[in-house]
Structure formats: C-alpha cells, structure tokens
Amino acid sequence: MTSLEKIVHLATQSEYDCIGDEGKIFENIDLSKIDALGQGTKHDICTSSSTRRVVDQNEVLGDVTRSGICHSFTANGRCISMFKTLFTNYCTHDCKYCQNSTDYKGPKSIYSYTPEELARITISLYKGNYIEGLFLSSGVSSDEDLITEKMIETLKILNDKYNFAGYVHFKVLPGVSYEYIKQVSEMADRLSVNIETPSKSYLSELSSTKNYVNDILKRQHYIKKLELKKELPAGQTTQLVIGACGESDFDIFKRTLKEYNEMMLKRVYYSVFNPITATALEGLSAQPTWREHRLYQMDWLYRVYKFSENEIKIAFDEDGFLNNKDPKLYIALNTLDSSIDPNDAPYDELLRVPGIGPKSAYRIVNYRKKNKIYKREQLLNLGVRVKNATPFLKINGGEYPRLDRWIECQTQ
Numbered sequence: 001m002t003s004l005e006k007i008v009h010l011a012t013q014s015e016y017d018c019i020g021d022e023g024k025i026f027e028n029i030d031l032s033k034i035d036a037l038g039q040g041t042k043h044d045i046c047t048s049s050s051t052r053r054v055v056d057q058n059e060v061l062g063d064v065t066r067s068g069i070c071h072s073f074t075a076n077g078r079c080i081s082m083f084k085t086l087f088t089n090y091c092t093h094d095c096k097y098c099q100n101s102t103d104y105k106g107p108k109s110i111y112s113y114t115p116e117e118l119a120r121i122t123i124s125l126y127k128g129n130y131i132e133g134l135f136l137s138s139g140v141s142s143d144e145d146l147i148t149e150k151m152i153e154t155l156k157i158l159n160d161k162y163n164f165a166g167y168v169h170f171k172v173l174p175g176v177s178y179e180y181i182k183q184v185s186e187m188a189d190r191l192s193v194n195i196e197t198p199s200k201s202y203l204s205e206l207s208s209t210k211n212y213v214n215d216i217l218k219r220q221h222y223i224k225k226l227e228l229k230k231e232l233p234a235g236q237t238t239q240l241v242i243g244a245c246g247e248s249d250f251d252i253f254k255r256t257l258k259e260y261n262e263m264m265l266k267r268v269y270y271s272v273f274n275p276i277t278a279t280a281l282e283g284l285s286a287q288p289t290w291r292e293h294r295l296y297q298m299d300w301l302y303r304v305y306k307f308s309e310n311e312i313k314i315a316f317d318e319d320g321f322l323n324n325k326d327p328k329l330y331i332a333l334n335t336l337d338s339s340i341d342p343n344d345a346p347y348d349e350l351l352r353v354p355g356i357g358p359k360s361a362y363r364i365v366n367y368r369k370k371n372k373i374y375k376r377e378q379l380l381n382l383g384v385r386v387k388n389a390t391p392f393l394k395i396n397g398g399e400y401p402r403l404d405r406w407i408e409c410q411t412q
C-alpha cells in the first residue's frame with residue numbers, strides 16, 4: 001500500500017470517528033484511483049522544495065518527491081498541508097516529459113473523480129486532520145472549459161455543502177476561458193498556470209499541442225487582471241521544468257524577471273527535469289538538484305534581497321549557466337574589493353556581504369546606534385553567519401586574512 005493509500009485508509013478508519021458517514025464514500029472507490037491521481041501531480045510544485053531526492057523507497061520520511069499530501073505557505077506565511085491531486089489523468093496534450101501525455105508509451109489507467117467524490121475525500125482528509133487545504137490540478141481534455149467546470153463544481157460542493165473554508169491552490173488549465181478563471185478566483189486562494197519553459201520556441205520542443213502565447217501567457221494576463229481587482233488573496237504563481245530542452249539558467253532568469261515584473265507573480269517555482277520511463281524523454285539525463293537550488297537562490301536575491309538585474313548577471317558564466325556555488329558569494333567574490341566595516345556600512349552594502357541577510361542587516365543597523373561592533377560574537381548574536389561574512393568584513397579595525405576569501409568560505 002503506498003503512503004497516500006495508507007492515509008486515506010487511516011482517514012476512513014479513524015478511532016475518533018471524525019469522518020462519520022463521509023467514510024462511506026470509500027466503500028465505492030478504488031483506492032488505486034486516489035493514488036494514481038495523486039501520483040499524477042508529483043511534478044507539480046507548490047512550494048520551493050529543492051533538496052536531495054529520495055526515489056523508490058517506500059519507508060522514508062520527508063521525501064519531497066512523494067505525491068498525495070504536500071506543504072505550502074499561505075499569504076500570511078503559515079505552513080499548511082494540502083491534498084494534492086489531479087481531477088483526471090486523461091490528457092490530450094503531448095508534453096514529452098509527462099506520464100499523462102498522449103505520447104506516453106507505458107501502461108496507463110485513466111481515472112477521473114466526480115465533483116462529489118473529490119469533495120467528500122477532501123472533507124474526510126480535512127476532518128481527519130490530515131490536510132488544511134486542497135491543491136487541485138488536472139490533465140486537460142480536448143475541452144478545457146468542461147473539465148474546469150467540473151473542478152469548479154468540486155469547489156462549490158466544498159463551499160456550499162460542507163462549509164469548507166480551507167486553503168485552495170487551483171491550477172488553471174492551459175487555454176481555459178476568462179469566465180471560468182473569474183469564477184474560480186472567487187473560490188480559490190491561489191491560481192497558477194504552468195509556464196514550463198522560458199520561451200515559446202523552447203515549449204515547441206516539448207509539446208506540439210500547447211500554444212505558449214495563447215494557452216499560457218494570455219491566461220496569466222487574465223489572472224493578473226483579477227489579482228489587480230484584489231480577488232485573489234495568495235496571488236498567482238507558476239512553474240518551470242528545468243533542463244528538459246537545453247535552456248540556459250540565464251534564459252530562465254530572463255523569464256523569471258518577466259514573470260515578476262510584467263505578470264506580477266508572487267512566486268516562480270523551479271523543478272529540475274527527471275526522466276520518466278516510457279515518456280518521449282526517457283533517455284535524457286536527469287538534471288542535478290543543485291541546479292534547482294542555485295536557481296532558487298538567484299530568485300531569492302532578486303525578489304527578497306532586491307539585487308539588481310545587472311548584479312545578478314555576474315553569477316552566470318559565458319554560456320549562461322550558474323555554477324554550483326552560492327550566487328551571492330560568487331557575486332561578492334567578484335565585486336567586493338575592500339572589506340566592509342559593519343559599524344558604518346549602509347544597509348544595502350551590508351546586504352551584499354555573504355552571511356548577512358535582510359534581518360541581520362536590519363539588526364546590525366539598529367544595534368550600532370548604541371553599540372560599537374568590535375568582535376565576531378556580536379555579529380553571531382545578531383544572526384550573521386560569521387563563517388561566510390568575516391572574510392568580507394573589517395572588525396575592530398582589522399581585516400580578516402583573505403586567503404582567498406578564506407577558500408571561498410570553506411566551500412560554503
């Protein structure tokens with residue numbers, strides 16, 4: 001029994017009897033359907049999760065590649081668990097990396113929920129205290145509006161019949177009409193359309209059926225319009241598959257800038273390509289997970305640290321790739337020539353020092369109003385990662401020996 005089947009089994013067998021009659025729904029459902037539709041979302045990202053991948057080991061904890069129940073952050077920063085599922089795994093698109101694609105050559109069972117079924121499963125898991133929200137995606141039939149109508153019907157049942165007010169992340173299907181997106185924006189907290197690649201030409205290498213401009217960018221514009229009217233509390237996000245079509249990290253960076261600046265997205269998520277057996281790309285090598293990690297760090301520098309586009313460009317090599325080094329450290333090694341005195345450097349300059357983040361830079365600025373900083377322990381107490389910061393600082397008049405920048409901060 002896979003982990004999701006186990007959870008559903010437990011939810012229906014709860015000794016606290018919190019499921020009540022809702023448990024009866026499972027008498028008529030093949031548990032493998034719940035599992036298959038959960039597995040179908042494995043590659044949909046709803047929060048940054050770059051870490052080592054643990055694949056094909058059933059009895060491990062904390063594996064981010066598992067499907068079923070995932071975690072995300074609400075608009076106020078609270079971490080919640082969500083039931084992550086497809087509505088159906090039937091799809092008429094031919095994305096070369098996907099097991100739901102028409103190009104998939106492996107054995108395939110097609111499953112779909114009815115809106116009532118999915119609403120009742122969600123409520124059962126919610127009442128069993130396994131989830132606080134729903135992440136709803138789907139394969140796309142030839143009529144994307146029709147499938148979206150059923151997904152919306154699920155949310156209506158959750159709201160109207162079960163009085164459910166939990167968090168909902170809704171995947172907008174490529175090509176769906178504005179009217180449906182508007183309807184769902186009134187019931188969901190967050191909407192996302194997967195952009196998958198940094199440009200139209202890259203997408204055409206992965207799918208002959210999806211239209212980048214019409215199916216994806218246009219829908220992102222629709223969502224942006226709704227967000228401007230404040231109809232979407234947790235905003236819009238998107239996801240890119242990394243390394244399935246030879247794109248560089250700089251191509252991804254340029255798209256990321258557009259997504260934040262033009263589409264006003266809350267987050268861009270990056271998911272490194274991992275080949276799935278029997279898909280058209282099964283022979284392509286998996287991308288290293290560090291690539292995803294470095295892209296998240298690059299994203300963080302832009303979005304949170306407010307580094308300029310030109311500063312971040314320094315981190316890419318001549319072919320447009322990030323190397324496996326912290327991009328902030330790499331930029332500092334190439335731009336910070338003289339050591340910085342934490343007693344008088346402005347906030348923005350402190351923020352450029354590896355090991356000093358927005359919070360610790362803010363604390364330093366406040367602390368030095370009444371105190372002089374003359375030893376590393378003070379910085380440590382202010383939240384600075386001294387191992388990384390001290391090679392770039394002048395403390396008590398003395399500069400830390402460079403050697404060069406303490407062998408790149410002991411390889412991070």
Ligand code: SF4
Pocket residue numbers: 091092093094095098099100101102138139140
């Ligand atoms: S649209 Fe593409 S990625 Fe999404 S389910 Fe269909 S084949 Fe898979």
